[in-house]
Amino acid sequence: MRAVPTCGLSDGRQRLRLRIALGSLAVCLLLSCAAQPSSDSPNSTAHGRIKLNVCTSSTSSTQVVALYALDKGIFAKYGLDVSLTSTDSGSRAVAALISGGAQLCQISGPAVVHAVVAGADVVIVGTVVNTYVYSLMVPADIRSPADLKGKTVAVSTPGTASESAMRLALRSVGLEPHRDVAILAIGGQGERMAAMEAGYVAGTLLSFPEITLARQKGFHVLLDLSAMDLSDLHSGTVTSRAFIESNRTTVLNFVKAVAEAVFLIKKDKEGAVATLSKLLQLDIQKEAAALGETYEVLLKRKLVDIPYPSLAAIEAVLAEIAHENPSAGRFRPEEVADLSVVRELEDSGFFRDLLGRQ
Numbered sequence: 001m002r003a004v005p006t007c008g009l010s011d012g013r014q015r016l017r018l019r020i021a022l023g024s025l026a027v028c029l030l031l032s033c034a035a036q037p038s039s040d041s042p043n044s045t046a047h048g049r050i051k052l053n054v055c056t057s058s059t060s061s062t063q064v065v066a067l068y069a070l071d072k073g074i075f076a077k078y079g080l081d082v083s084l085t086s087t088d089s090g091s092r093a094v095a096a097l098i099s100g101g102a103q104l105c106q107i108s109g110p111a112v113v114h115a116v117v118a119g120a121d122v123v124i125v126g127t128v129v130n131t132y133v134y135s136l137m138v139p140a141d142i143r144s145p146a147d148l149k150g151k152t153v154a155v156s157t158p159g160t161a162s163e164s165a166m167r168l169a170l171r172s173v174g175l176e177p178h179r180d181v182a183i184l185a186i187g188g189q190g191e192r193m194a195a196m197e198a199g200y201v202a203g204t205l206l207s208f209p210e211i212t213l214a215r216q217k218g219f220h221v222l223l224d225l226s227a228m229d230l231s232d233l234h235s236g237t238v239t240s241r242a243f244i245e246s247n248r249t250t251v252l253n254f255v256k257a258v259a260e261a262v263f264l265i266k267k268d269k270e271g272a273v274a275t276l277s278k279l280l281q282l283d284i285q286k287e288a289a290a291l292g293e294t295y296e297v298l299l300k301r302k303l304v305d306i307p308y309p310s311l312a313a314i315e316a317v318l319a320e321i322a323h324e325n326p327s328a329g330r331f332r333p334e335e336v337a338d339l340s341v342v343r344e345l346e347d348s349g350f351f352r353d354l355l356g357r358q
Contacts, residue, residue, distance in 0.1 A: 049081040050250050055102040056086045057093035057111065058156075058188060059279060061208055061294050062129050062235040065303065066106050068275045069261035077260075078253040088188060089157045091115075094238075097122050103243055104254055108161030109233020109309075109336075113317040116336045117328045124314075124337040125244065126237035126255045126307035128262065132225035133234055133302055134162070134205040136169045137193075137214045142202055142222060145173035151202035152182040154192040161234060162192075162205050164320060168230075169205065169223050208298045209280065209290035216290075226302075231313035244338065255307065255341055256350060262303045263354050269295055306351050309337040 043051045052075075056063040066084055069075050075082040085102070087093045090111025096102040098120055106128065115122050142148060153170075155162040163185070167177045175181050184201060186192050192204040193214055203222065206214055211221070237255060244251050265272040273291045276299075277284040282291060314333035321328035345351060 047076075047081070049076060049079050050247075050253075051081045052083070052104060052250070052254070053096075053102045054082050054084050054254075055093050055096045055105040055107075056084065057090040057105065057107040057160075057235075058088065059086050060189060061276060061280065061298055062133065062302075063106055064272065064276050064279050064299070065128050065258055065261050065265065067279050068265055068272060069257050071275055071278075072261070072264065072271070074257045074261050074264070075254075078257045080250070080253055080257060090160045091157055094120065094122055097238065097240060103247075104237060104239045104251070106235055106258075107238045109236055109313060110161050110164040110317050110320075112233070112236070112238050113314060113328075113336050114321060117318070117321060117325060117331055121240045121242055122238055123241050123244070124233070124236045124238050124309045125251060125341040126258065127233070127304055127309045128236060128258065128307065129234040129302050130231055130236075130304055130308075130310045130313060131234065131302060132165060132168075132228065132230055132232045133207040133298060134165050134169070134225045135207070135211050135221045136166075136203055136223040136225070137196070137206050137211065137219045138203040138222045139196065139199075140218055140220065145175055145222065148173075148175060148202055148222075149180050152184050152200070154184050154186040154195050154201040154204040156187055156189075156192070157185050161232075164317060165205055165225060165232070167320065169225055172225075172228070173223055208294035209276075209282065209287065212290035212293050213287075231310040231316070233310060233313045233317065236309055237307070241338070244341070248341075251341055252345060255345060259305075259307060259345075259351065260354060262305065262307075263357070265303065266300055272299055305355055306342065306346060308339060308342050311337060311339075 054066060056066055070082055070084050087096060090108045093105045093107045094111050094115045097105055109124060112122055112124055153166060155166050166183060170177050170181055177183055186195050189206055189210045193210060195201045196204055237258060239251060273295055276291055276294060311333040314336045318328050318331055
């Protein structure tokens, strides 16, 4: 693996690049990238389809779109033979792209923005969810934001969507991260909820269906970020500019498949809930209430029809990063997102024709 230079970088930037470098090794082993095609040269299968390694940054409910597209043959319809692998964080998903273990990923935006600021060739070309979907969940004894002072809340890993959203949530209720409330990196939503159940932390950010499951266990919502009507980079399609340049048609077809999966999910509750149950490993009958609420509240309302990445959300993340790494202030949102892929599909009439199939 090529060494990642750190000379002249701030401590925060050095730590980020070190995380990316170490993550690249771990994800490369996970995806067996040594035996896979390079990121610049996807292979064709015996059926004439383009073979792609695709990763997701979590097993959260918003990642159901890629699995639905795979299970329903939508990727195959657009000439793609997709191998789908889940990582446990946005930083590891970014590492998969950098290492060549994956050619495209579904990733939360903050990890991508951090990587671009650190000099990585990654770019957001589409989005699945562009608003906040988290709620700050707390135990019954936390009745107001003041009750969180001096306590600890949990996020997944540094530089990810959950950390960025947690900082926003705390500041929205008048609390300063790390000064008033400690932030502890624990892992995915399941691990964070377990830590809250055990009393190790006094709150965490959850999305559906974990919100429903947490309510069933006596926890309650202190702040609903989804009600704040703010742009977010919760989940998007990410690749490299080099891959777009060499494989633009493949990228266009991938975005087409994801958009069609979104369109069908909104019409196919039974199939979407079945895929969601499979993804989250929830019993489709025992957890029918949680799965049903996830479909109605999250999938039907939050999945976007025309997947333009939000430049406003990218700008907000850059501003947040600039507090610790001033060099982030020199970046423009257009350096993080390439809108030309979605624009080309829109100009071709693809979305008009797709959405016209009501």
